[in-house]
Structure formats: C-alpha cells, structure tokens
Amino acid sequence: MVNLKIAIERKSYAKNMPDVLGPLAFNVSQGEFVSLVGPSGTGKSTLLNMIAGLEPIQDGSIRFNDQLLAGSPPCKLSYIFQQPRLMPWLIVADNLRLVMPDSAPFEIEKMLDKVGLKGKSDCYPKQLSGGMQRRVSIARAFLTRPDVLLLDEPFISLDAPNAHRLRSLLVELWLEHKTTVVFVTHDLNEAIQLSDRIIFLSSSPGTVLLDKEVDLPRPRADEDIHFQNWKKHLLSQNPGLLEGQADGIEYESFSGGFI
Amino acid sequence: MRHSHSRTFQGRDLEKLKTESETESNQTSKVKVMSLSLLRWLIPLGVILLGWQCTALFLASDNVPSVVQVFSSLQSHLVNGDMLYHLMVTLYRVALSFCIAMFFGVMIGIVMGAFPRLNEAGDSLLVIALNVPALVTIILCYVWFGLVEAAAITAVAINKIPTVIVMVREGARVVDRDLLQVAQVFKVSPFRCFFKVYLPQLYPFIMASARSGLSLIWKVVLVVELLGRSDGVGFQLGTFFHFFDIASILAYTLAFAAIILVIEGLLMRPLDRYIARGNYNDSGAGDNGRYKGGL
Known part of the structure; x- marks a missing residue:
C-alpha cells in the first residue's frame, strides 16, 4: 500500500565526476508494476539504490506515500540485487531467516519450494550454482512480504524454464500482496510481459525518454500476436528507444544521433 | 522367465558384493593414509629424540641431560x-x-x-x-x-x-x-x-x-x-x-x-x-x- 513519487534533479558520485542521472521524475502508484528499461550505465541501479535508501539523494526528492525519504524507507522494502549477495557462512535457511527472524521453518521450506529449491535449505551458498544462489536471493526478497519490491535484473543468468517460473511467481506475489514493484531490466520482452508501465531511460545521464503504459490483457505470452504487434508498433514509433536515444530529445553531446 | 529372474538376482548379489568389497578397500586405504600421516609425524620426532639422546651420551655433561x-x-x-x-x-x-x-x-x-x-x-x-x-x-x-x-x-x-x-x-x-x-x-x-x-x-x-x-x-x-x-x-x-x-x-x-x-x-x-x-x-x-x- 505504498506509492512512490520520484523527482531527481541530478545525481553524481563525486563532485568532479559526470552525472549518472539527469533530471528525472515519475510516480509509481500503489500496487503498480513499473519497469525501467535502458542501456547499461544509465544509472538504473543507482536509482534503485536511492529508492532503497542506500545512496544519498543530492538534488531532488523521493517520497513514500508523500513522506520524504530520509535514511531508510518508511515501509517494508525488499531488494533483489544484481548479485545474489548471500551470507556465505549461513546455510540457505539461515540466509532467509536473517531477514525474517520469526519465520517458521515450514514457511521457509514453502518459499524455497516455490523457487524450485526444495531440500536445499541446509546447503551453504557456495554449494549451489549461480542460478540457484540467485533463486535464494529471490526467495529472501519474497519472504518478507514487502510493500515495495525493487528488482535489479533478477532473471538474467537463469535458464528459460526457471526464469519463466520465477516470473510467474513474481506476478503471483505482486497480485497477492498488492506490492509496488520497480523492475530494472534490459529485456524488453520481459518488461512488456510483466509491467503495467514501462519507463525508458536515455543513455547516461539517465532521463525519462518515454513513459509507456502497457495496455495488453494478462496473462501475456511473448509469442502472442498482439504482444508482438504491440512491441513492433512501439519500436517503429520510437526508433533508437532501446539504445537510449529518441527523436524529439536534444542532446548536448555530439555523439547522440550520430551514425 | 525364471532363468532371467535368477540371473538378475545373481547380478544384484554380485553388485552388492562389489560395493561391499569397495567400501572395505576404502576403509583399509583410509587406515593406510592415517597411519602414513602418523608416520610422517612420528619420524622427525623420533630422529630429533634419537639425535638428542646420542648427543647427550656423547657429551656426558650434567648440563645436557639425556x-x-x-x-x-x-x-x-x-x-x-x-x-x-x-x-x-x-x-x-x-x-x-x-x-x-x-x-x-x-x-x-x-x-x-x-x-x-x-x-x-x-x-x-x-x-x-x-x-x-x-x-x-x-x-x-x-x-x-x-x-x-x-x-x-x-x-x-x-x-x-x-x-x-x-x-x-x-x-x-x-x-x-x-x-x-x-x-x-x-x-x-x-x-x-x-x-x-x-x-x-x-x-x-x-x-x-x-x-x-x-x-x-x-x-x-x-x-x-x-x-x-x-x-x-x-x-x-x-x-x-x-x-x-x-x-x-x-x-x-x-x-x-x-x-x-x-x-x-x-x-x-x-x-x-x-x-x-x-x-x-x-x-x-x-x-x-x-x-x-x-x-
């Protein structure tokens, strides 16, 4: 039950460093699933870190339910990082218990079962493959039943069936808890399949190129003809969208629109 | 029919025997490794003690006890x-x-x-x-x-x-x-x-x-x-x-x-x-x- 109002003027990591984020503003209403799509290096992860309260906001503001973000977010927030970031010295079950100390063993087993890791609760992360570690990190994020869920390219490096299953799980969780989701991805198909809205970011410093509502009926399959048409239409209307460039936006750097 | 049955039975028994002997050989090899590492440990110690004893006997001094x-x-x-x-x-x-x-x-x-x-x-x-x-x-x-x-x-x-x-x-x-x-x-x-x-x-x-x-x-x-x-x-x-x-x-x-x-x-x-x-x-x-x- 949380909405987000994001209004960033600019963001850079140090005074003499180039800006990672340019002027950028968008809202995420409560229970909405918003994807951020853009080329690498546009500050998508930085933006998620700022929402999570891990990165200070220099100029601008982020509001949770009209409450200005200062320090840690005023709600239950989960973050699936690009790297699994599990504690190597804790077994899988304890890694989950770390974020939910009072969760019962059967809840943890159920969650592990959901992400396809039944019977792995006594393993140390090093004993699992990269994809399995990633699924543990996804289970950890889901276990807390968050109000806001941030995902930083969570399904890369997963095999197709598991990625598919976890996407459905994500949708299930999102519908169940009315979670507000901000989802960062490179994969346009994934974004179209999952989101209510897709926000396309320009190349660095990141600004909003296009804020597009996805008005396709759910569930959506990417081999579906409407899906494909929608995507084709989007890309033909906005050439250069995925490269972080779009017509009608002027660039100061001469490389934009070149070639 | 019966024939094949008995044959599979035999086969299974053979397999069982095989695994048993394997574990046995595993155990003996484990014991061997253990005793080997113990030996590796004991030999330098023995050499030092022997050298010490010989030196002490050779010097026959009150300041160097055996x-x-x-x-x-x-x-x-x-x-x-x-x-x-x-x-x-x-x-x-x-x-x-x-x-x-x-x-x-x-x-x-x-x-x-x-x-x-x-x-x-x-x-x-x-x-x-x-x-x-x-x-x-x-x-x-x-x-x-x-x-x-x-x-x-x-x-x-x-x-x-x-x-x-x-x-x-x-x-x-x-x-x-x-x-x-x-x-x-x-x-x-x-x-x-x-x-x-x-x-x-x-x-x-x-x-x-x-x-x-x-x-x-x-x-x-x-x-x-x-x-x-x-x-x-x-x-x-x-x-x-x-x-x-x-x-x-x-x-x-x-x-x-x-x-x-x-x-x-x-x-x-x-x-x-x-x-x-x-x-x-x-x-x-x-x-x-x-x-x-x-x-």
Whole structure:
C-alpha cells in the first residue's frame, strides 16, 4: 500500500565526476508494476539504490506515500540485487531467516519450494550454482512480504524454464500482496510481459525518454500476436528507444544521433 | 522367465558384493593414509629424540641431560612433585590474559578499521605499543600495581593487544559493503547484523591473531611469573635455574608444549573448521574446509 513519487534533479558520485542521472521524475502508484528499461550505465541501479535508501539523494526528492525519504524507507522494502549477495557462512535457511527472524521453518521450506529449491535449505551458498544462489536471493526478497519490491535484473543468468517460473511467481506475489514493484531490466520482452508501465531511460545521464503504459490483457505470452504487434508498433514509433536515444530529445553531446 | 529372474538376482548379489568389497578397500586405504600421516609425524620426532639422546651420551655433561633423564624427571615431577598445580596456574593465566587481550584487541581493531580518522589518530600510538618490549610493560606493571595477580595478567594482555588490533583492523577495512547493504535494506536489527553479517567476515582475521596470540602469550606469561609470582611454570623454571637442574627445566618445557599442542588440536582446529564452513575464506583456514573435497 505504498506509492512512490520520484523527482531527481541530478545525481553524481563525486563532485568532479559526470552525472549518472539527469533530471528525472515519475510516480509509481500503489500496487503498480513499473519497469525501467535502458542501456547499461544509465544509472538504473543507482536509482534503485536511492529508492532503497542506500545512496544519498543530492538534488531532488523521493517520497513514500508523500513522506520524504530520509535514511531508510518508511515501509517494508525488499531488494533483489544484481548479485545474489548471500551470507556465505549461513546455510540457505539461515540466509532467509536473517531477514525474517520469526519465520517458521515450514514457511521457509514453502518459499524455497516455490523457487524450485526444495531440500536445499541446509546447503551453504557456495554449494549451489549461480542460478540457484540467485533463486535464494529471490526467495529472501519474497519472504518478507514487502510493500515495495525493487528488482535489479533478477532473471538474467537463469535458464528459460526457471526464469519463466520465477516470473510467474513474481506476478503471483505482486497480485497477492498488492506490492509496488520497480523492475530494472534490459529485456524488453520481459518488461512488456510483466509491467503495467514501462519507463525508458536515455543513455547516461539517465532521463525519462518515454513513459509507456502497457495496455495488453494478462496473462501475456511473448509469442502472442498482439504482444508482438504491440512491441513492433512501439519500436517503429520510437526508433533508437532501446539504445537510449529518441527523436524529439536534444542532446548536448555530439555523439547522440550520430551514425 | 525364471532363468532371467535368477540371473538378475545373481547380478544384484554380485553388485552388492562389489560395493561391499569397495567400501572395505576404502576403509583399509583410509587406515593406510592415517597411519602414513602418523608416520610422517612420528619420524622427525623420533630422529630429533634419537639425535638428542646420542648427543647427550656423547657429551656426558650434567648440563645436557639425556632424553631418558628428562622423561624420568618429568615422571617424578608429575607423580611426586606439584608440576600439575604449576601447569594449571600458568594455563589459567594464559587463558585469562588471552581472553582479555582478544576482547579488547578485537573491539579496538574493529573501531579503528571502521573509522579511518580514528585509525589515523591511533596509528602512531599503535606502532609504539607494538614495539614496547614485553619486559618493560611487565616491570612497569609490577612497579605501579604491585606484585599482584592483576598486574601480571594486565602486563601480558597489554603485550598482546596491539598485535590483535593490527590483524583485526585489516579485516575490518576489507569488510564487504554489499552484504551490509543487504542487512540495511531488509532492516536486520543491529545486533543480528553485527553477529550474522559483520563479525563472520572478521573470523579468519581473529583466528589468525588467536593462533599467533597463544604462542606469544604463554612465553610472556613465563617471564611474568619469573619476575614477580611465586607459582606457575615460569617461577619453577627460575628455581630450577638457580639449582642448574636442566632436566627439570626441559621436563617443564615439554609438559607445557604438550598442553599447547592439545589446545591446538582440541580447540583451534575445530574452530578453524567451524569458521571455514561454507568455505567463504579462500585462504588459510579454508584448507580444513568440510566442503573443499579431497581428504
């Protein structure tokens, strides 16, 4: 039950460093699933870190339910990082218990079962493959039943069936808890399949190129003809969208629109 | 039909037999490896003892007792003397000063590793503390606090704390911020964050300082006892020195070295294995990791 109002003027990591984020503003209403799509290096992860309260906001503001973000977010927030970031010295079950100390063993087993890791609760992360570690990190994020869920390219490096299953799980969780989701991805198909809205970011410093509502009926399959048409239409209307460039936006750097 | 049945049965039996013999051969090979490693351990020891015995017999001097003399002295001290009492007193002092030194060393090390400014301020002080001779701290403690137990323990602890700080500080400097961010995002309580996320990253460093600490501390404890206590191994060694009782000196040394070996085997090694669980530190203690495979 949380909405987000994001209004960033600019963001850079140090005074003499180039800006990672340019002027950028968008809202995420409560229970909405918003994807951020853009080329690498546009500050998508930085933006998620700022929402999570891990990165200070220099100029601008982020509001949770009209409450200005200062320090840690005023709600239950989960973050699936690009790297699994599990504690190597804790077994899988304890890694989950770390974020939910009072969760019962059967809840943890159920969650592990959901992400396809039944019977792995006594393993140390090093004993699992990269994809399995990633699924543990996804289970950890889901276990807390968050109000806001941030995902930083969570399904890369997963095999197709598991990625598919976890996407459905994500949708299930999102519908169940009315979670507000901000989802960062490179994969346009994934974004179209999952989101209510897709926000396309320009190349660095990141600004909003296009804020597009996805008005396709759910569930959506990417081999579906409407899906494909929608995507084709989007890309033909906005050439250069995925490269972080779009017509009608002027660039100061001469490389934009070149070639 | 029946034929094939019996054949599969036979086949299964054969397989069973095969696996049984395999496990048996596995066990014998395990025993072989164990005895081999024991042999590797015993041969150098035997060579040293033999060399010692020969030298002693060759020199035939009162100042170089033979192995047999030392062991008989050890036996008489154990059975008739109060060796056990003195060993226990020394061990108690070692344990107490070890715990105090580790506690303060780890605390100060973490603080210095976490706050660069404090680290800068304390660095020169640390270098001085590292280089003050053990003898100086011992004498000063005795002079200032009197010839009491507390002074002895303090003196030993002060000698050890700086080296613990140096090692733990290095660990605290390279703490993984990414994992701490996880704790921050999921609002893990500070207590749990410290013990489940922060401290485990320092365990290898704490372990290394504990290892080096034990060997340093028991040597310093002996000096402390020699200078200002009327019991303990150090005091006994001083007494034997006055009587030129070399056999007793060596007997006491052997006894305490044996105790240290036992502590190493019963305490340090299992701790190593515990720390290497999940095999997250790729250096040092990781060799004993349960999940590294091999032996």
